[in-house]
Amino acid sequence: MREKGAIADVLLARLAANQHGVVSLEQLRAIGISSHAIAHRVRIGRLHRIHRGVYAVGHARLSNEGRWMAAVLACGYGAALSHRSAAALWGLLPTGMKLQRGGPVRASA
16 A cells, blocks of 8 residues: 555656646546545645645745646646746746736636
8 A cells, every 4th residue: 555655646746747846636536546636635734735736746836836836737728828828838927017916816717
């Protein structure tokens, strides 16, 4: 049983690394992590709830990319980043224009 948990942790780490440190509840379940195991990881600080059904892995300090990814995951299948958030991701904001930390993120499904 311990080996199954270790394999799930490796899969979780790989997934989070590819998604700027965030994962969805659906993704956690798809790699074999049960609701009980998710709740345990939240209690001990391995997962941090960012949005309903979206967690940061390891810590809750996300980069802009992590915040954007979390917003898109929260919106579900077919969602996309939009407006100023998308412009910032693509480097299209005027030079010197700063994004406010903790400001709104636009994503739409």
